[in-house]
Amino acid sequence: MSNVSGDSSCASNVRERGRGTVVGVPKRCWCGEAIVAKNLKSESNPCRRNFRCGYATAKKLMNDDHVFKWVDEALLDEVESFSVQTVKLQMEMEIEKKMQMELEKELFERVEDAKSELKARMKVISRLLSDCLL
Ligand SMILES: [Zn+2]
16 A cells, blocks of 8 residues: 555556556456456346455445446457457567677678678788798
8 A cells, every 4th residue: 555656556556547447457456456257146247257256246346436347348358358469569579680780790791891801911911921920
């Protein structure tokens, strides 16, 4: 409870946006209660599971702003954010690979340059040496 200022962005978002707008699987309600997974006994969705604030469940609250999230939607969010992350990671890896290849190419060219420069200098030195010796 001490680092509220540091890691409060998620919690405050949940609080501001309220019920039904949690992205992914909710870990904890903004009120501090743990989330429970339960079946909602409604006629339209007799078997559809949802994540619900433990407090709101215990008090049988209705139309409140405690966490409420369909399990399938939460899992879909997780899958979506995971695939977005995967695509991002793949793109980063591609860029890194490209950069590394360019770096290797540049390094190779520099080594080649240095080698030819060294050869040219050696030629000059050996000519100077032979001039001296003659
Ligand atoms: Zn709650």
